[in-house]
Amino acid sequence: xxxxxxxxxxRAETLMFSRAAVISQRDAKLCLMFRVGNLRNSxxxxxxxxxxxxxxRQTPEGEFLPLDQCELDVGFGTGADQLFLVSPLxxxxxxxxxSPFFCLSQRSLRSEQFEIVVILEGIVETTGxxxxxxxxxxxxxxxxxxxxxxxxSLEDGFFRVDYSQFHATFEVPTPPYSVKEQEESLxxxxxxxxxxxxxxxxxxxxxxxxxxxTGEKNKLPxxxxxxxxxxxxxxxxxxxxxxxxxxKNFSTGDLLEIEEISPMSxxxxxxxxxxxxxxxxxxxxxxxxxxNLELQKDFPGMGTLEVKLEDNFPAKL
Numbered sequence: 345x346x347x348x349x350x351x352x353x354x355r356a357e358t359l360m361f362s363r364a365a366v367i368s369q370r371d372a373k374l375c376l377m378f379r380v381g382n383l384r385n386s387x388x389x390x391x392x393x394x395x396x397x398x399x400x401r402q403t404p405e406g407e408f409l410p411l412d413q414c415e416l417d418v419g420f421g422t423g424a425d426q427l428f429l430v431s432p433l434x435x436x437x438x439x440x441x442x443s444p445f446f447c448l449s450q451r452s453l454r455s456e457q458f459e460i461v462v463i464l465e466g467i468v469e470t471t472g473x474x475x476x477x478x479x480x481x482x483x484x485x486x487x488x489x490x491x492x493x494x495x496x497s498l499e500d501g502f503f504r505v506d507y508s509q510f511h512a513t514f515e516v517p518t519p520p521y522s523v524k525e526q527e528e529s530l531x532x533x534x535x536x537x538x539x540x541x542x543x544x545x546x547x548x549x550x551x552x553x554x555x556x557x558t559g560e561k562n563k564l565p566x567x568x569x570x571x572x573x574x575x576x577x578x579x580x581x582x583x584x585x586x587x588x589x590x591x592k593n594f595s596t597g598d599l600l601e602i603e604e605i606s607p608m609s610x611x612x613x614x615x616x617x618x619x620x621x622x623x624x625x626x627x628x629x630x631x632x633x634x635x636n637l638e639l640q641k642d643f644p645g646m647g648t649l650e651v652k653l654e655d656n657f658p659a660k661l
Contacts, residue, residue, distance in 0.1 A: 346471070355468050358383040359477040360432075363511045365460065366490040367439075367453075368518050374439045374526075376416075378481065379492050380464060381432035381510060388466035388475070391427040393418060393435060397444050399458040414444050416460065429466070431505060432495055439523050450488045450520035458483055489518035 362379035369375070382388060395416035402408050416437050419425045427433060439445045448456065460481045468475050490513040495506045519526065 355384070355475045356477040359388075359464055359475075360507070360510065361462065361464075361477075361479040362492065364485045364487050364490075364513065365481040366487045366492065366513055368489060368491050368516050370436060374518075374523055376437040376439060376445065376460075376486070377434050377492070378462065379432055379434050379510065380427075380429070380462075381505075381507065382429045383507070386469045388427075388429050389469055391429050391464065391466035393425050393427055394463045394465075395435075395437065396461040396463070397458060398461060399444070399456075416444070417442070427464075427466075431503070432507075432510065434492060435462075441523075441527075443523075445523075447522050447524050449522035449525065452522070453483060453486065453488055456483045460486075487513060488520070489515055491516045 360381040360383055365376060365378040367374065367376050370377070380393070395418050397414040397416050398411050399414065400408070400410045401412050418435050418437050424436075437443070439448070462479050462481070464477045466475055467473070493509045493512040493514060495509050497504050497506065521529075
């Protein structure tokens with residue numbers, strides 16, 4: 345008698361929906377959200393929620409479909425559509441490539457015409473009868489860049505629900521672009537940054553491949569290292585004699601004979617000894633190979649020898 349006399353419509357009136365839906369970011373994803381609550385202490389058994397988007401559209405073939413219905417995913421694949429309605433819950437629809445709102449932006453929302461129908465079904469715990477509650481949101485009732493105020497607070501070890509703030513929202517920073525525009529901008533940015541990344545990698549590898557100038561000096565033969573180290577201690581006259589033309593090329597044997605010019609000790613005696621040994625070298629012998637190189641006993645003039653040595657010394661000396 346009680347089950348037959350009871351009216352499930354009265355129970356549906358105690359199921360509360362928010363007056364507006366909001367669009368904002370949650371977990372770095374753009375989502376469409378609305379709130380639902382239960383005003384009675386009795387639970388709704390097997391509560392399930394569904395969303396339908398009603399919007400007119402035209403097919404690519406030119407067919408016009410008035411009031412076309414499209415399903416909005418509110419967690420059907422993950423089981424989030426099955427509600428345990430003991431406290432107010434925020435239902436979330438993630439806007440992705442599979443969503444009808446994939447191309448929806450803050451600007452295009454003003455010119456769109458659609459309606460979102462929300463259907464909440466469940467079994468009344470006391471009577472066991474099926475109850476259904478419905479609401480809808482038009483494009484004017486969807487707030488871009490808003491979020492719901494929290495209505496639950498912890499007092500004396502218990503959670504208290506303040507239904508006076510059930511419909512209240514506040515603004516939050518939200519990109520005004522659609523998900524499609526954001527993905528396109530990210531893809532273009534990745535394409536523009538890819539050449540610079542490759543360039544930076546080359547710059548990181550280049551110092552490893554390029555040889556150090558100071559390191560090349562240590563790779564020279566021992567006798568050539570002595571020549572380069574002794575050049576710093578040569579007197580000004582010897583430096584003038586050792587200046588050379590970079591276009592001349594000599595073999596290693598020629599450089600070994602030229603080594604006799606460098607002094608073996610410091611001081612004035614080393615300077616005279618260096619000059620005497622330098623007079624024994626013939627300029628013509630420097631252009632010959634190691635096998636034909638012979639020292640001549642003729643002592644040319646200092647001026648002539650100085651000019652010839654400048655023309656025939658190798659680049660390193």
